[in-house]
Amino acid sequence: MRIHMHQCHMTPAEADKLEYFLGDVPGVKKVTVNERTADAIIFFEQDKRESVISALSGFDYATSPAVVPEHTGRELRIGYEDRMCFHVLSWGIRRLFFPVAVRDFITAIKAIPYVVRGLRSILRGKLEVSVLDAASILVSIIRKDFDTAGSVMFLLEVGDLMDEWTHKKSVDDLARAMALGIDKVWMRSSKEEILVNVSDVKEKDEIIIRTGSMIPLDGIVTEGEASVNQSSMTGESEPVRKGVDSLVYAGTVVEEGELVISVTRSQGSGRYDRIVAMIEESEKLKSESEDRASHLADRLVPYTFGATLLTYLITRNATKATSILMVDFCCALKLSMPIAVLSAMREAGDHNISVKGGKFMEAVSEAETIVFDKTGTLTYASPKVKDVVCFGGYNSDEALRLAACLEEHYPHSMANAVVKAADERGLLHEEKHSKAAYIVAHGIASTIEGRKVCIGSYHFVFEDEGCTIPEGEKDKFDSLPAEFSHLYMAIGGELVAVILIEDPLRPEAADVIERLKAAGFSKVVMMTGDSDRTAKAVAAKCGVTRYFSEVLPEDKASFIKKEHEAGRKVIMIGDGINDSPALSEADAGIAVSTGASIAREIADITIASEDLGALLTLRHLSCALQDRIAFNYRTIITFNSFLIVMGMLGIFTPTVTAFLHNASTIALSMKSMTDLLDEKE
Secondary structure, three states: OEEEOOOOOOOHHHHHHHHHHHHOOOOEEEEEEEOOOOEEEEEEOHHHHHHHHHHHHOOOOOOOOOOOOOOOOHHHHHHHHHHHHHHHHHHHHHHHHOOHHHHHHHHHHHHHHHHHHHHHHHHOOOOOHHHHHHHHHHHHHHOOOHHHHHHHHHHHHHHHHHHHHHHHHHHHHHHHHHOOOOOEEEEEEOOEEEEEEHHHOOOOOEEEEEOOOEOOOEEEEEEEEEEEEOHHHHOOOOOEEEOOOOEEOOOOEEEEEEEEEEEEEOOOHHHHHHHHHHHHHOHHHOOHHHHHHHHHHHHHHHHHHHHHHHHHHHHOOHHHHHHHHOOOOHHHHHHHHHHHHHHHHHHHHHOOEEEOOHHHHHHHHHOOEEEEEHHHHHEOOOOEEEEEEEOOOOOHHHHHHHHHHHHOOOOOHHHHHHHHHHHHOOOOOOOOOOOOEEEOOOEEEEEEOOEEEEEEOHHHHHHHOOOEOOOOOHHHHHOOOOOOEEEEEEEOOEEEEEEEEEOOEOOOHHHHHHHHHHOOOOEEEEEOOOOHHHHHHHHHHHOOOEEEOOOOHHHHHHHHHHHHHOOOOEEEEEOOHHHHHHHHHOOEEEEEOOOOHHHHHHOOEEEOOOOOOHHHHHHHHHHHHHHHHHHHHHHHHHHHHHHHHHHHOOOOOHHHHHHHHHHHHHHHHHHHOOOHHHHHO
C-alpha cells in the first residue's frame, strides 16, 4: 500500500515517527517513508489491510505512541544527499554559465588546498596519496589545462564525499545496532530497591550497582566503594577504585564492591556517542588483513610516481604521465577494507550478534579450538528450580524466599532460576539481610539476624565455610537425586536447604556442536565448575571432544594459554562472572546476552541466548568476510594496474583515469556494504 500524507514534505523527525508507528502495527512487515515526497510504502499481511487503515486514520504526529530511537540514520543520509546535490549543481552551473577566465580562476583557487596537503606530506617525509593528487592537479594547471584540473578536483570531491558517507553510514548502522539493548537496573525508592528499565531512570535518581553489573548511566557515587573496569572508555587495563563523590560512566563495569550512584545523565546519546567513538578510534580492533591493506597502500605510492616518471622520460608526453598520477591504490584499499569489516559487524548485529572489532571476526574464522562453559551456554539459558529439599526443620518457602533475596542481586542463569521460582510461588522477598558479598565461582555470603548465611556450591558451603549437615539427616543428604544441579544454603554454619535445579541441555546443542566440527573446529571442549557426574552426562549428550569438571575460573584461562602455546587460536563461550578470565584470554571471547554484565563487557562478541546456532552464523560470516577482503584486494590491484597501463599507452586521458579510479573505489565500497550471507546463499 502506498499512501501520501496531506503535506508538502516531512521533517526527518516526522518521517521517523510515521515509520516506527506503522512498523508497530500488527501484521505490518516493512515500512519505507520518503520524507521529500511525504509518501509511505507499507508491506503487510493480506488479512491486515483494515487494521492498517484503522491505525492510519488515528495517526497524529503529536500524540503517536511510537518510540523512535535517538539516531535512525535518516538525518545522516539527508545531509549527504543535500551536499552531493549542491556539489554537482554548483559544478554544472560553473561549467555552463561562468566565463572561461572566471572558471580558470576558481579552479586555481580550489587547487590550493590540494597542493598544501601534498607539500605537508612531503615535508613529513612521506609519499602519500595526497602527493599524487597535488602533482596531477598542479601539472595540469602548469600546462594551462584548467578543464582537466577542474574535472579531476570535481571527481576527487565526489569520491571523498561518497567515501565519507559510506564510512559514516557503516559506523552509524553498526552503532545503532549495538546501542539498542535495553537493560534493567536496581533503583532506590523510599529506602527500598525496585527493579526498573534504564529508560525509566531520570536525573538525580539513585541506582544501585553491585559486583559483575554494568553501570548503565553517568553519575556520581553517593555511597559505597568498588573497583570499576573502565577499559571500554579509557583503555585502562587495571580497575579503578571509586568511592563517594567519584564520577562513574555508562558502559563501565563494577568488578568488585557495591555503589549507590546519583544519576547525572539519563539515557540518551551518551551511549551511542561512545560506541561510535569506540568503533572509529580503536585501532587495536583492526584485523591483520586491514592493517596489511593499509600498509600496502602507502608502499605502492612511490611505484605510481616511478611509473609516471618513466612514462614521461620514454614518451615525453605529459598527458600520458598525468593519467598515471590519477590512479592510486591507497583510496580503495584503505576504504573498502574497513567498510567490509564494518558491514560484516552490522550484518552480525542483524543476527543478534554484537562484535566489537574486525580482528575478532578474523580470529573466529581462523580458530581451531572452541571452549564452552556449561551452565547457561550448552545447557538452557533459563534453568528451573525442580524442588527445595530442607534440613533442620526449615520451611521450603522460607528457604526459597531467602535464597531469592540473595540471588536477585547477582544475575546468572541459576540465580535467575531461583528468583523466578520464588515469583511463581508468590513469595515476596524484601531485603532481610545485610550487605551481600559475592565470591566469584563460589557463591554469596551475608548475615541475617546476626547469623551468617551462605549459598552456593558444595565446595564453598562445606569446604570453604565449614558448614555441617544437621545431625541425623546424612542419609537424606546422600539420597539427593543426582540428575539435578545442587545449590546449597546454610545459616549459622548448618545446612538448611538444597535447591535442586533442572538444567536441561539445549535441544540444538548436539547438532550445533556436530556442525561446528564440520565447519573446521577440531577441538570442541566443555569446562564447568559442576560435579564430574553432571559434566560427564552433559558431555556425552552434546558430543564434545573433551570435558573438564569442577574447574575454577583460572583453570579455564590456563587451558586456553596451553592451547596458545600449541599454536592454536581459541574461542571461549561463557555467561558468568567466573568466565571473565577465560573470555579475556581467548582470541575471541563470546558472551551470552542473558549472562552477567561483566562477562558481556569483557567479551569481544555477544550472542543472543535463544539459539546456539548463532555460533555457526558467526563462523560462516567471519569466513565470508575474509573471502571478501581477499576479493577486494585482488580487484583493486588488478583494476588499478590496468588503469596505469592504459595511461602509459595514452589510451585513457587524465580525466578518464580519474573518473574510472574514483568510480571503481565507490563501486567496490558500495559492494562491500552488501550482506555477506545472502551472497553465500
